[in-house]
Amino acid sequence: MKHPASLTTRLTLLFVLVSSAVLIGLAWVLHAAVERHFVEMDRGILQSKVEVLERLLSRPPAQEELPALQQSVDEMFRSDPGLQLFVETAGGNVLLSSTETAFPADRIRALAEGKTPSVISWQADESRYRGLVKRIEPELADIDSLIVTAAINIDHHDRFMDRYSRTLFVFIPIATVFSGLLGWWAARRGLSPLRLIQERAAAVTASQLSQRLPEDSVPRELTGLTHELNCMLDRLEEAFRRLSNFSSDLAHEMRTPVSNLLTQTQVVLSRSRSAAEYQEVLASSAEELDRLSRVISDMLFLAKAENGMSTPSTQELRLDEEIADLFEFYDALAEEEGVSLTSSGRAVVRGNRLMLRRALSNLLSNALRHSRPGGHVGVFIRDRDGTVELTVENEGAAIPAEELPRLFDRFYRGDPARSRDDTAGVGLGLAITQALIRAHSGTIRAESGKGVTRFVVELPRSAPMPAA
């Protein structure tokens, strides 16, 4: 996979892109505004000229008006040396053309159709002109209407616009580069909390899993991320702690039986014995080793379960039928112990048959083991909205409240006095049960009091695929 561009690069590029777009847009708007301003300015100038001409042409001036008119015409040309005039009749006879510069007669005629004055610009003799065209109806009856055009040279405008464009052409790239640098600097500064997080994260090692990222001293946008990372660290720390507990539990559990086996074997080997003696020792070793290998597979099962077990396949299961099958299994044992087994209620859950059976089997064997002789083990299944509750209870000595949650710990064996026989397991049964129930999105808890101990399992009625 291609490595994505760095955030700083992305932000810088974005900054450059945005700032150049803004600059170019602004330049364009300014350009248009200046251009419009020039047109308005020229129009104003030309309007006054055309008005003078209109006055001159619409009716013959009285004698006493002549000096004033003369003066205004003089002023007109004095104030605007580039001013050009063009007058023609509607029929196309040129009455006046102040310059040899070609006026675009056709376009002027076309524009003169309207009543209002129109602005027009054209190119002639390497100069640009802007003119105002107006149609005048003289008051004398026998004279045709006239088309009057006043024009000025607008080369100075063009030169200005040219200079303006050139300036922008240089300024915009420079400004873009500058804003890019600024953006780069801002991005680096803005992203500095990330480096802080990186430094803190680098400090988290196996031996210092308790280190956390600073959630308070990072910007708001990053608190979510750091929080999630911290939660991940919490989970990691928890898993790591479990793993190391697992190893030490295992070592501890293995040490005693292994050393017993070793001692026993060495003692037997120390001198020659009868075949019967050897047989006896080997048989006892086999029993012990069998137990050990069961502990190992149970531990591995638990380790897998605690790391999130995936249930291979699920099906609809009638809990009451599963309990009936298990009762059949435990029937003989219960009878020997004088314990009666009863169950009531029915419900359907979705789950893996082998796993649920194993969980329930552990609960039943636990109940049988701790039941008082001649006592009673009962299973109650209740289907409450959305949840199936299964209770396994036995009569027997109560368990102190503070010990109840610890019942599900690995290798936890309660007070040996409460157990009727010494066939007690290795203390993994309830831990395995809990793991199996959890794999089915269920919960399990223990209650005890008044001579009755109760394990309550709650399972979703039709559990979706148990969380992997």
Next chain:
Amino acid sequence: MKVLIVEDESKTGQYLQQGLTEAGYTVDLSRDGVEGLHLALTEPYDLMLLDVMLPGMDGWQILETLRRGGRDMPILLLTAKDRVEDRVRGLDLGADDYLIKPFAFSELLARVRTLLRRGRGEPEPTTLQVADLELDLLGHRATRAGQRIDLTAKEFALLELFMRRKGEVLPRSLIASQVWDMNFDSDTNVVEVAVRRLRRKVDEPFDTRLIRTIRGMGYVMEAEPA
């Protein structure tokens, strides 16, 4: 019956060979994959025990090559990997059974016998007999020395298992799985209790004992105790 063991761990291989030889099989042991495959392709074997992790060529490859080469003897995979995917993969590639280390030798022997029996395709018997004990499978009746024995359904199933596999040591886990469909290790002595109760009905009223306990391994039904 010829059995081939392909197992690189020398102690395991040696004990398996000894155990199976003493159980009456002719056993060849190979310690690496390439040699094992060669043997399996050239010699006729009735059964193969195949370790998955092997030097040279792993068990998966051997299994695949054998099945593609048309070898159809039962193959029992031995592995330390206990993952569902591995199990499925092994069975997909044509393995007949799958045993996870560490396993009890009695369990292995029981499975080997099952596989070999399956291959033989014997007709289903309707009655079973061990010494003077007789089991009528159709009529669901057990008699010993002409005397009718009353059994519960599960006791009958347990006795049937013992009689079908007479002479074989049956580990407790196998009994729990075959009779009660409890396919996991239980830390209770349910099987002991059940066997004890069965003995009370089948053995105790009579002169000779048919069900023997083999300490550390399981139970066996034999006509004449050795």
